[in-house]
Amino acid sequence: MATGMLLWREISQSLERRILARELAPGDKLPTEDELSRQFMVNRHTVRRALSDLQEKGIVESTQGRGSYVRRPSAPMRLQKRPRFTDHVRERGRTPRTQTLKLQVRPADSRVAAELGLRAGQPMIYLERQRFVDDEPTGLSQHHFSHDRFPTFIEMYRSRGTITQTLIDSGVLDYTRRRTAISARLPTVHEAELLHVPRHVPLLVHRYLNIDSLGRPLEYGISRSTTEVEIDFPEPDRD
Amino acid sequence: MATGMLLWREISQSLERRILARELAPGDKLPTEDELSRQFMVNRHTVRRALSDLQEKGIVESTQGRGSYVRRPSAPMRLQKRPRFTDHVRERGRTPRTQTLKLQVRPADSRVAAELGLRAGQPMIYLERQRFVDDEPTGLSQHHFSHDRFPTFIEMYRSRGTITQTLIDSGVLDYTRRRTAISARLPTVHEAELLHVPRHVPLLVHRYLNIDSLGRPLEYGISRSTTEVEIDFPEPDRD
């Protein structure tokens, strides 16, 4: 050895240079691991380490049985403090779409119960959705509401198709975000598949609480996406 | 096999359960890889895969020649108009420390210049710092100020040791956060070393602009840490 440089890193950087130089363009298929290990005259494990590094950086994406491909860069979407997903997307001339994955009543776990002011085990509405922009998957979300407060939520949501409209028709004319906690983690296999990102691209996880105009907790949500967030503090306040 | 479950995942989850159950407490040393491979009766590589998984999740930390340790969890950082790191840490009964890594005058690049209302190439104060909580590294930050506005910043900061005091003594009695953009990415090698995290634990990157009481841009900063962020919206606003 004694090159002063890790083998796999050399390979990773060599491939990255070729990608940045557009020698390998977005969407292109990389040589197979076997082929690369012959080209670089190293063990396949070493190639795999290099590819794993490029996956972490979000530069390439590998799928079992398919191969490794150069990822297409996605335009970072900016979220606002009070998100109206569809409006926000349409303002930028793109087409939003929301798909419902799950909609059911289930007992609240202690975490969600505490947030919604319920007792653990009480029934809650659980709604899971996926968002798309121009048919590219961009986000996953889980929504929780008190079933006691919205006993007909499921039927109403099914016919109306949006949370906002369902709430309005349930008598909640307005609601706002009370608090959001943001953390980052790597996606699960499932999330990576749905969001069409490699497992090594970090997700931003939002855990938020929405309240009604009286300040009562209304919805507890968890959303995951890769998009950057921006927070504005419009007018400096004095305390 | 036919367990329906990946070996390394089983091991990773087993270890994670023991850690969550406080059987292995934060700061504790995990058994060596050899020991674990004997306990679980698998190859050391399989143990290493499991440990790598726990590192990605930020639960354990491994160092060559030292062993693997359970990482200490950190409390969420609150995103406010007036971020006060030291107060916030002390409120939780822990000891904050800030170390200056770099302090110099350098020409502003176009990005920072635009944020601070300068022209590219104009001199700016560049300050790089590292934050610790209980001597555990928790964050890295880069701060940018106009050199024309604060010509004696470097000497003042050296003697006072804090940004806030330096600004006060420069006539800026109050300043607030105007905007923060948050994104996630994997750390560079350098960042991973300084922050004492594995390369696979995502960092939250904050890019923010602070303004003075007249609304003029004062400081452009970039901070990187693994700690969760919490944002409160005390009074719901109408738009």
Add this chain to the structure above:
DNA sequence: GGGTATTTGTTCGTATGTATT
């Protein structure tokens, strides 16, 4: 739809280098 080849994913084994104690 089915069978086969291709390709990545997982796991075992082994050897050697390097940092810490």
Add this chain to the structure above:
DNA sequence: TAATACATACGAACAAATACC
């Protein structure tokens, strides 16, 4: 200096997902 423990790399085999005919 020696022992311990993690890091890197190579080799081999099989599993699992995908693509192709």
